[in-house]
Amino acid sequence: MQAFFASIEHFLYIDWTKRIENKSKNSIDKSKGDETVKQHSKKTRKYMAVATVCGALLFGLVTSSPINTYVTQLKVGVTPVQGQITIEEPFKEKIEQWQKEREEAPQDAYLDPVWKAIPGYNGRVIDVNATIAQMKKTGKQDESSIVYKEQMPKVQVEQLGAHPIYRGNPKKEAVCFMINVAWGNEYLDKILATLDRHKVKTTFFLDGSWVKRNPELAKKIYDRGHEIGNHAYSHPDMSKLGEARIRQEISKTQDIISKTIGLKPSLFAPPSGSFNQRVVEIAHQDYQMKTILWTADTIDWKNPPVGTMVERIRKKLDKGVLILMHPTDSSSKGLDQMLTLAEKKGLKPTTVSEVISSRRLP
Known part of the structure; x- marks a missing residue:
């Protein structure tokens, strides 16, 4: 120059x-x-x-900087015009078509009269420069070249306050087979092996007294890469407890889990799904924990026939669903089929935290 x-x-x-x-x-x-x-x-x-x-x-x-910017953008096929970005041919028509067809606005978290707190869901827009660079690199102008950027909702589920969560966003293509553990040790190895075979990480809600009796099993679950939640200490009816006892049940479990595996859970699942607003508020305000319930129930604690249980869940498998399980004979035998059903429906079995996050799946 x-x-x-x-x-x-x-x-x-x-x-x-x-x-x-x-x-x-x-x-x-x-x-x-x-x-x-x-x-x-x-x-x-x-x-x-x-x-x-x-x-x-x-x-x-x-x-000067503006001229350099102009020259740089010309190199990737984008030209600034009066403060705006216009796309150069031959990419203009294709990218504008994709923007109309593929971009999605974010969805804010909201309160539902039935399902209570519903998490938000990230939107997506096309990263024009990155997409053009990808098309030039591969020589292809198809959807495999699209590079997206996520847009977060203005309202996240945390901003809704103290409310129970029964499910993820209805647009999120993920489900969780969450497992509450207070008994059933003899079935855990088979359940863990099935999860490993499907390469699935899920969420185990652990009873505090169970962790105290079975620290090695708790470590085994955690060491396999699964998420750990709080399931109170002595499996009480949380809705009938006073504030001091509610705090005691949550605190003792937080402490024993932290001592055993080195972290404190951020999710609380009340035993038997029994709770009231006071329980939710104490978990939220005192422990910064989300109270988690479920969308679909295997009712495995009744030891139903495997086929009956699997069919019950098949009818309810959908985006954002949380499925309740326990370590039982029925669940240990039926988990493989239920995971396969979810995968065939294009649903990713994963942790509770992933299902209720606003993040889009990769």
């Missing part, structure tokens, strides 16, 4: 010098030759100075 402007300056200098010399030859009087030549030499130096200043100004203009 510097060489380019140096060439322009040199050209202007030569051109103006020749013009002045020609003019000088025609106008110089032989009798006043020396004086006239001196005067025109001064003019030549003035033109040279003007040319130098003009060249410097032009160089500064072209190397």
